[in-house]
Amino acid sequence: MERILFGDNQFFAVNHISDEKSRAQSIKFREDSAIIKTLDEARAVGVNTFMCTTHDRIARICDVIRKDPEKYKDFKIYPCMPYAHKYANAVTELGIAGTIKQYVPGNLVGTMFKGGMAYLSKDFHSIMELLIDAEMKMFKGVNTPVVFLQNVITDLFLGLRAYDILIGFHDYVKKKYNAEAGFITMNMPKLLDVLEQGGIQNPIICSSINKVGFRMSGGVEIYEETLRTRKLRAIAMQVLGGGAIHPKEALEYVCGLPNIESILFGASSKANIENTVETIHHFDELKQA
């Protein structure tokens, strides 16, 4: 994985500290072209990996990328699935069975419903695989070397102790897409235990890692300890603590931690992208020196 990954929250009006800022972002990125422009600005400073939710709009961004293979030859997307709101809205409207019907592609659905709900309940792994395929469809022809499970799902299964589902996700992504599985979580140390016990060595785990301990369940100490002593490929997200920490101080902290393979960040303006990238490089060089 590259040292710096570009995130997508700003494109979809996700802002952890201000509804006003989120509204402003929603206006700025109303057109897909504004998203492409920002991605190009990130590419211009060497950030070639875009980590994004499988939002409907991403399908259109993928169209743009496919149309210009030369321009985007080094460009990678790390899909993060599922786009939970899509399913949550569908469940409200159609119910669980209706949602599966709507999103699980192909004739299998017909077969499953003919077999009744008993079939559905007995083979959750097959349903999951169909849902992964459905989410991956939009990325056909785009380079997706790592595929992530969103934290809301990772952590839900973690709490439900449905550990085999997490392992199943890992295995299927590898088998079907020849990609590595990644897990986004707000409970990194706990997840690492579970993945290791399930036989996944050195897993890719993306979690909040920041100086103030924001969304670091159990506290900063256990995260630092885990990074120091355990084997994982860590991606730090929410490094600014949702905006609570001064960017320079925030990045100095994260760059100084051991075992962080990549840093995920999102920004809307060219200046912010350039500053962040420059600052990360600066602290990385200091560390090496």
Added chain:
Amino acid sequence: MGISHLSILGAHPDVEVVGVCDTSKMVNDFLSKHGGFNCFTDFQKMVDEVKPQAVVVAVPTKFHYSVIKYLLEKGISVFAEKPFCLNTAQGEELVALAAKQKVVNQVGYHNKFIGTFGEVKRVINSGALGEIIHFVGESYGPVVIKAKQETWRSDPSEGGGCLLDYASHVIDLLNDLLAPVTKVKGAILQSIYSKNVEDAVYALLQTSSNVSGVLSVNWSDETYRKMSTTVTIVGTKGKIISDANELKVFLKDEDKKIGYSKGWNVKYITDLTEQVEFYLRGEEYSAQLDYFIKAVGGKVPNTINTFQSAWYTDRAIDLIKKSAV
């Protein structure tokens, strides 16, 4: 909703989940096969068989009364989802029964566990705003954004509708920040897309402390990505505007006691949130269950979101309904 409660409880180090009850065979099959939970379809059978110390009740509101009553009679502590009951008489009975049985009782009004709103309460209680003269409570979100969405949310007898589902959160928060709403001076329940329930609630409220204010809630507003609740509290010496992310306080004069300066002060949720042991979908959801578990264990007093406080909210809902007719 029940599934995320279960996930939080499943990850809690002080909790042993002894039984799970759901009417869906698919859900039960999944939970027993993949999570190793002991699943039931009949809650009375579950309670009698596994004899739990406490039960989390996340069922449609219309079943709250009978389920909670059964549990209280057996001396079991209860965490119930909001709103509490569909009518005030049933709620009153349960409040009394919980007191008689001396069991821990809590309702899932999670705003009370959000750091910004906690800070609003601290500022109000310090007296820094002077005399409170007015409030505005608002909540907007994209629950019903087109016609033809017939679920339990569209059935008033099951606890559907914007008043019970969305507005209840705002009323409960105002009750807690100021004083219980005891008068409704006018209310409008407006259907926008739904046939049988209201999608928006507008009301003029008055608290038992004689402060009046405005309630404006609309769950058919897709300009919001998710539910967004804001309270504005106006006093003679200052004003607060707060949502779940950002707190803005204006004071006419500096208040050293609470550490606020003259003019505008802004604080963010990141400064006001306590870490939880397990995070699923917001610190507040983990924190409220953690509080309940601690209360059952006798480690904290059972004072936040009690049946009594949730009943005040039920009563205000009732007053709004009557006023809107």
